[in-house]
Amino acid sequence: MTKDTFRVANQILKSRLIVGTGKYKSFKETAKAIEASGADMVTVAIRRVNILDKKKTLLTDFINPKKIKYLPNTAGCFTSDEALRTLRLAREMGGWKMVKLEVLADKKTLYPDMIETLKATKVLVKEGFKVLVYCSDDPILAKKLEHLGASAIMPLASPIGSGLGIQNKINLSIIIKNSKVPVIVDAGIGTPSDAIIAMEMGCDAVLINSAIANAKKPVLMAESFKHAVISGRKAFLAGRMRKIFYADASSPTKGLI
């Protein structure tokens, strides 16, 4: 079998599981969970430095950006301008061009504002960013993002942090089928079986944060997700059996006594 590599924005990733670094009890736990997940790319947020905190423990002290790729995101941004400002700062800080764009519309649903998202994508692509875009599961808008030059489409499975799993399999299948750039299911995955379903459907990767960080044992859950994603991917490549309405015996009928 030829090697099944995951390539996004001209980067080759070993794992098809991307993990978020938010909501953990400590940086130490975050680092352990990332290690257990096998992920080689993690999302990070950009915030003000706490000037008064003299210790200033940093995420970078626990997760080495030289070993694990940082994917800066724009979580918490509600306009295209806020998102652009955040990502330009991220680029200055890390020198990375690969970023995750996320422009939110509403605090309750954290649903993406697709009008602002399309606007920001256009500017970022022009400025040379490789943009992975968090988006709604609308196939038409996903296609528009691709046409604007997005490096990956990241449709939500269900609202961020909800753990509700894939709510619109039909839309997601259409997006996967039509997309020429990688499709990474982002947001809403609640449990490893949800991730398996996404991968079996043919997604290129999944992004998980809450489902790992909010588990009772995050490190163990991270490991479980690692296997789920591998399992789902292999199942997709293997091609599932067809569904039939009635039974089809597994043992031959010939030679029955």
Added chain:
Amino acid sequence: MKVSILNILIMAKIQLNGRKYVLKNKHTILTLLKRYKMDSKKIAVELNGKIVNRDKYKIVHVKNKDKIEIVHFIGGG
């Protein structure tokens, strides 16, 4: 005495990450980062809405009424 007059002249009231600070000494971005124990390699600086290129931290001076934002990476999804 010259020094103290100079000090008054160069005293700068700035806004740093949303808080007001009075700087009694002359500062560049780099000395300001050192003053608050920040590693210049792990942060990004915005001065009055514009990103300061990290090569310029040494030469960009902090002036009265400057608004400075210093950010870094934190955990996020």
